[in-house]
Amino acid sequence: MREFVFALEFEPETNPVADLLAQYPETKLRSLSCHVTAETLWRVDHVTGSEEALNAVVDAVTTADYYADCLVRRDCEGEWETRTLDRSAETLILYSYWNRTQSCTSIPHLALEHFGDGLIFETTWRGRRYQWRLILPGDVTLSEFHGALDAEIADTGGVDIVRVRGTGADELGMSDPDSETVLSPEQDQALRAAVERGYYETPRAIETYDLAESLGVPGSTLSYRLRRAEAKLAVAHVENRPLSSLNDVTQ
Template sequence: MREFVFRVEYERGADPIMDLFMEYPSAHARTLSCHVSKSGIWRIDRIGGPHEALERIDAVYDEHENCLECVTGTHDHPDWEYELLDADRHTRTLYMYRAATTDCHSVPCLAAHYLGDGVIAEAERRENVYEWHLLMRDDSGLGDLYDSLESHLQPGLSLHFEQLGEPTRWLGRSVSVAELPYEQRAAVEAAVANGYYETPRDLSLSDLADSLGVPRSTLQYRLQQAESWIVTHFVEHSTLGDVALARRAVDTPESEA
């Protein structure tokens, strides 16, 4: 197996969805599942961000008639289906489907065309960057895929190579900060960005709360909840998970179980 990682960067005005990610830097999208066959393409995306940003993203999906995924041309795809599987103020889980893929120039469809069966695609979007991870059986056809992307990108898009090699982090990515509730993810990312977890610590919890415009107690609660979720899921998905969970079950009195 081989892994190919690259990113597509967008200028303002090149894509209505990416424009909103640029306007709302804390918004984030992660592709949870993506499949392509001769009969069509379907995927599930998890989008998190401010309520206003998500409402505007909803409107783009509802009103836009062109394919919002094509990177090497703009095509009318009126038969795209968009359906919300789950939604709250700060998250969306979106299902997308389109039958017949011969005229779709999205990254998954191009990958299926050049790399053949067996490709698994993951993607993340934030600000002006759409990053792709392709897991494939081998890298034959990869040069043709990259050449096609590089030569035919729409105006306002640029392609940037990240890495090609042995698969990495595919199991690790199953535990993602993107899966946290929006407020908790924003708190963790702000804490990391501002050096709260550095040793020695660059700023206090109170200073971080002031910079975010939230009460100290609220920020502390969000960080505690996020830290608990991250650590628990990390252990559950690690090789020590079964041992740790079994030990916790033994150490927990029946009255507390």
């Protein structure tokens, strides 16, 4: 088997989902499953973020002029629908089905045309960077696929090759690139500000909305960043990981 990982970098105003995720940098859209035939594409995605961001995601994917995975922007008339399967305050499960036309194409369709059946897809989308991981037969060549993909996305962004390597059976597990315990810059900033301004004192020296206003972010966004940072710290403590594996929030 062979692993091919690459990322699309969308320019502003070329993809509605990329534009939205750029506004909410902590929001992540990760595939749970993705299936393709010559005429159709259907997938299930797991979205995490603040409640405000999730509301915006639902609105964007249900009102866009074209399906977000379609690489063609020239009068695409494919029929598609996106539905919410499950929803909580911080997570969203989306189901999408797309019936393409002859003028439409997508990464899974390009892969099907160049490599045939039996492919495995994994995606992670944050901001304007949409990363794909493909598991392919070991004897395929990638140059024609890469050229076709580069030509399709030329007007909207670029393609960044992350890695190409042979993959043993014990390495086929799908990984979450954001599963590390290291805090994101936004989480680190929120946690430092909370500690410095007495948010964790008893009683609190500052409330969430005041702290959020001082940082210039919505209150829901600050609450989400603090919860994610606290969760990572808790996991590190319970699993007895050294706190040096996290950002040093005491500096």
